[in-house]
Amino acid sequence: MSEIKKPVITKEQARAIEQVRRWGHGDDWILASHSDVLSGRTSTWGCNICALDKMDMLTLAAALINGYEVEKTPEEKVREYYESYGGSPSAMERKEAVQDTLDLLGIEIEGVNVL
Numbered sequence: 867m868s869e870i871k872k873p874v875i876t877k878e879q880a881r882a883i884e885q886v887r888r889w890g891h892g893d894d895w896i897l898a899s900h901s902d903v904l905s906g907r908t909s910t911w912g913c914n915i916c917a918l919d920k921m922d923m924l925t926l927a928a929a930l931i932n933g934y935e936v937e938k939t940p941e942e943k944v945r946e947y948y949e950s951y952g953g954s955p956s957a958m959e960r961k962e963a964v965q966d967t968l969d970l971l972g973i974e975i976e977g978v979n980v981l
Contacts, residue, residue, distance in 0.1 A: 873928045874935045878917035883929065886918075893930040900926055941975045944968070948978045 875883075886896055896918075903919050918926065928934075938946070948964050951957035965979040974980045 870932050871928075872933050872935050873925045874937050875921070875925065875929055876917065876937050877939070879921060879929075880934060880936050882917045883934075896930060897923070897927060944975055945977050948975075 883896070891899075900918060900921070900923060904923060921929075944964070948961060951960050968975060968979045
């Protein structure tokens with residue numbers, strides 16, 4: 867039997883799903899409302915959950931049924947990459963290269979080039 871895959875969705879989409887659920891709406895209501903939006907009706911979600919409007923129906927259904935994983939931000943990806951290096955001399959050189967690159971680009975990431 868194949869493994870059930872959880873879709874990867876944005877943080878905004880995850881927050882929107884949880885907000886609608888906190889309002890007491892079930893998954894069937896969420897899907898029906900989303901279907902209305904996809905068919906061209908004006909969204910009744912409200913701005914704080916309009917991130918759902920950008921989801922296709924199958925991704926939303928899979929997220930509601932199977933759960934979901936939240937997509938990492940670019941900053942989180944860089945931090946994870948940076949932290950994957952150990953403390954060896956060559957690893958320290960690589961960490962410095964990451965820090966220098968971020969500094970040259972004017973990007974600050976807490977835990978990498980900002981304390």
